[in-house]
Amino acid sequence: MIKAYDPATGLGVVVRDTDLAEFDLAADALEGSVFRMLRQGQRVLFDLDEGQATRLRLGSEVDMGTPSFLTAAGDPEPA
Template sequence: MQGVIKSYDPSSGVGTIIADTDLREYELAEGALEHSPFRMLRQGQRVIFDLDGRGLAMKLRLGSEVDMGTPGFELAHPDDRQHPQDGPDQPVLGPKGH
């Protein structure tokens, strides 16, 4: 899933993400930032996340414009669902593939 950080308290680790798809709010699971590139979160920051069995946000990670589905950014290898933008022949894509 992808969404935006609504709130985050670095001292307690408590935070909320608003999902892009349905605007539903998800609380962060304990340790949601462990093994992620984040040490801190800011309001409005875009993230990709998974849900644990209790419906809490976990495994926060960065997404590229392609991962986020930003219009005008295309997959370099659309048939490769696992690594659609990987590979040595990957073109540098910007808006509208330029």
């Protein structure tokens, strides 16, 4: 999850869900990413490289452990 992000400098901090450990964003964390802006509380997946968060990306609902959404027909998606 994004704890803080400054778009002017590219500096930011992410928090790992499993143990709430905090990691600074690496300078190239957004390279190749769909993200152009980050907002506080936004859930993301990231890798760690030398203690810094790298390769930020969106995850699937399964990856992030969030509840499934309803389909267009209104039925829950299969698990």
